Amino acid sequence: MNHSSPPQLIIVASNDNETLDLVPRRDLSASLPESFITNYVHWYNHQSGIVEFRPVESAWCSSDSSWFLEDTGSERVLKRPGQTLICPTSPATNHICRTLRSLEEETHIHLILDNGTSMLNIHLPRLQLDFSIEQGSSRVHCRQFRGMYVDKVQQIGTLVGFQSKLTLRDSNNKRMILVPDGNVHYSGIPGHVQVGVVYGSSTMAACRVSFA
Template sequence: NDHSVGFLPNNITSDKLFQRVFGHHIFDVQRAEQDDTYITKHGSHHDGKVHYEFNYRNYCLQICERHAQTNDIFELIPPKCFEDEQAEIFVSNYSHWWNDKTKIVEFRPVHFQHENFLHDIHYILAIKKGFIRTNNTENRHYLINRSSSFFKNLFTKYFIRLDSEPYVYMLAKNGIINIHLSRLGIAFKYTVHNTIQQHHGNIPICMSMTINVSPTDSPTGWLYLALLHAITSHCLPDQYTGMTGMERSFELLNSTVSWSDQPFDPIESGIIELFLRFETFETNLLASSYDDLDEELTAWLKNAKMIAPIVERFRMLYNQLCFILTFFCLE
C-alpha cells in the first residue's frame, strides 16, 4: 500500500510478549488495513520470505508470522497459557507458535535472533491427537499429561520428596518412561514391567543394629564437615564458597556451631584427633608437643618452599585444635 515505513509504537515494543521473543530488535513496518495493525516491510531470517504482523487491540498484543512460500500463518501464544498444564521447562525454555491450518503448536527457541529460529523445533503439540511429542522421527518420545492418573501416582509415590511437580516431566517410548527432574538435572527410567532398570548400588541394612544419631544441636556434624573441608583442601579457592577448604575449615571451627557448653563426646573427640593426624607428602606433621611440631615443620619447609602457605595454615589449625582440647579438658 501507500503507507509510509516507520517503527513499531511503544505500546507494542514494551509489551512482555514482544520483549520475551524479539527483545530490542527493530522492525521496519507499515500500517495494515486493520486498525492498530503493523506488518514488517522486509522479510526476516535467511530466505527473507517470512513477515511478522503485530496487532495491539484492547490492551492485548497479537503477533502473527506469515510464510510467503507456504502461506502458513503462525500465531505466537503467550507462555502463561501453558503454566498450569505443562512443566516449567516447556514454558520458560520455548516460544510457542500455533499453526491454525495444521492444528499444531511448535515449541521453538525463545529468542527471535536464534540462528535456526524457524526450524529448531524441539517439541510439537498436536491438538487433534491431544499429545506433545518430540520432533524427532528416529527417537520419538511422547509427553505424559501432568493431569493423568499415571503421572500423579508415579510422582506421588517416588518423586514428590525430590522436587515440586512443575519441575518434573515424563516422556514415554516403547513402554519405557523417562522421568526428568529439570531443576535438579537428574533423570530416571521406569518401565511398565520393572520399576528398576538396573541397580544403582547394593545397600546392606541390618535391622538389629542400633544406630545412634546425634541431635542437630550437637557439634558432631559441623566437626565432620570441617574435617571434610580440611582433608580435601586445595591451594585454589572453591568456586562455590570462594575460599579454600582449609579456610572454610577454620571458619567452621571458629563458629559457634562447633562449640558446646558440654565436654565433647567420644565421637567428637575422635574427629578432633583425626584433625591432628594429617599426613602430607609422607611427612608426619603430628608431634608430641608444639615445639617438636614447629621444628619438624621448619625442617620440612626448607625442602618444600612452594607449599609454605599450606604449612602455615596447618600450624594455625593445630593451634586452634589444641586450644579446643585444652578448653574442654579432653584427655
C-alpha cells in the first residue's frame, strides 16, 4: 500500500523579473496574528527569498506598503516600511499580552513597533481598541480614552470572579474598567464561580465603560 502524501497543488505567478510561489496558509507560523493569515495572500519570491503579504482584495498587485516576511538568519521578521510586527510571545511583550488577554486572545492582538519613534502600538481590531507604549515608558496608554493607561493593580474590590475586564487609571487616580459587550460564559470550581465574555463575540465597536 502506498502511504505517500497526496499531491499538492502549487500555484506559481511569474513575469519577466520574478517568480512567485503561493504559500499555503497552513505553512505559516502559528505565532502570527490570525488576521495576518486569513486577510492576506502570501507569495514567496524566488529572487529575494522574501514572502510578501498582500491583502486578499489585491492579491495580484505588489505594493511598497505590503508586509514582507524576511529571514534574518536567526529569526523571521515581518516588516513593512517604518513598522515591524512583534511576536506576542517575546519576553519583552509577553506581560502585555497576559494583561490584555482579559479582553482578547493573543491571536487577535497586534503588536507593531514604529521603527522611527520606537513606540509600540497595540491593536485589538475585533474590539476596535488601541493602546501604545512610548519609548522608555512602562505605561500602556489607551487611545480611545485620553489620559487613561492600564492600571498595574487590576483588582477593583468587586466583580472578583469576572475575568473579562481591564482596569485603567489616569494621573488623578481616577479609575475605570473596560468590559466587552458579548456572550457570557461561566464555569464553577469548588467554592467559586468564574464568569467571562466569549472571545470574538462582542458586537459593539468599542467596549462598555464602567467607572470605579
